[in-house]
Amino acid sequence: MSLGIPEKITALLFDLDGVLTSTAVLHRQAWRQTFEAMGQPFSEQDYLAYVDGKPRYDGVRSFLASRGLTPLEDEVRRIGDQKNELVNSIIDEQGITPYPASVDYLKAARAAGMPIGVVTSSANAMRVLRAGNLLDYVDALVDGNVITASNLRGKPAPDSFVEGARRLRTAPGNAAVFEDALAGVQAGRDGGFGFVVGVDRGNQAEALKAGGADVVVDELDELLS
Numbered sequence: 001m002s003l004g005i006p007e008k009i010t011a012l013l014f015d016l017d018g019v020l021t022s023t024a025v026l027h028r029q030a031w032r033q034t035f036e037a038m039g040q041p042f043s044e045q046d047y048l049a050y051v052d053g054k055p056r057y058d059g060v061r062s063f064l065a066s067r068g069l070t071p072l073e074d075e076v077r078r079i080g081d082q083k084n085e086l087v088n089s090i091i092d093e094q095g096i097t098p099y100p101a102s103v104d105y106l107k108a109a110r111a112a113g114m115p116i117g118v119v120t121s122s123a124n125a126m127r128v129l130r131a132g133n134l135l136d137y138v139d140a141l142v143d144g145n146v147i148t149a150s151n152l153r154g155k156p157a158p159d160s161f162v163e164g165a166r167r168l169r170t171a172p173g174n175a176a177v178f179e180d181a182l183a184g185v186q187a188g189r190d191g192g193f194g195f196v197v198g199v200d201r202g203n204q205a206e207a208l209k210a211g212g213a214d215v216v217v218d219e220l221d222e223l224l225s
């Protein structure tokens, strides 16, 4: 079976929320409730432009900066931590659903012997991967905790994907990035990755293309043939 990627690609790096699992929607809901409780209306467009794909506190800073606000660091953390409690209780209530088409793609990648990394800004990744029964597919994980502990810059900087490639012993030019967030697609482009797949979950196919995606799909199994 063909994975629909160039021959030079020898490793795959997947974002988690919104690419492998439908948790991006849960994050968006928790962010909206958190910001609206502060009197700041928060649209889907705000999520996509300012928060999606970025580490937790970067998301807080970026959205509030768009409203002309620059809160002190303590306040940034208080808001981010409040959102984290909320997203965890939403996950408790709603559970974790992997996208079936993404699981099919992971299975095909495994069958092809491709090393697989998950590169996500989320510090809740282990919980999500475990609940989604996805851990068997993961050879390397770079998550929000690794990003903090290793002092990496979060997406849109390429650092976390570069670290993922390093852990799979692959040069970025030989690795493919799979991303639904604009910040993540930009990270793939700026890191010189060999192929960037944009996954359009929110009417932003054009923006993903403009941000550096080589191809944009609605579901990962569209790449299989």
Ligand SMILES: O=P(O)(O)OC[C@H]1O[C@@H](O)[C@H](O)[C@@H](O)[C@@H]1O
Pocket (backbone or CB within 6 Å): 016, 017, 024, 027, 028, 051, 052, 053, 054, 055, 056, 059, 084, 120, 121, 122, 123, 124, 125, 144, 181
């Ligand atoms: O707060 P967490 O779980 O560490 O996640 C940080 C970010 O992780 C990203 O994967 C999500 O796209 C964002 O919505 C989220 O804010």
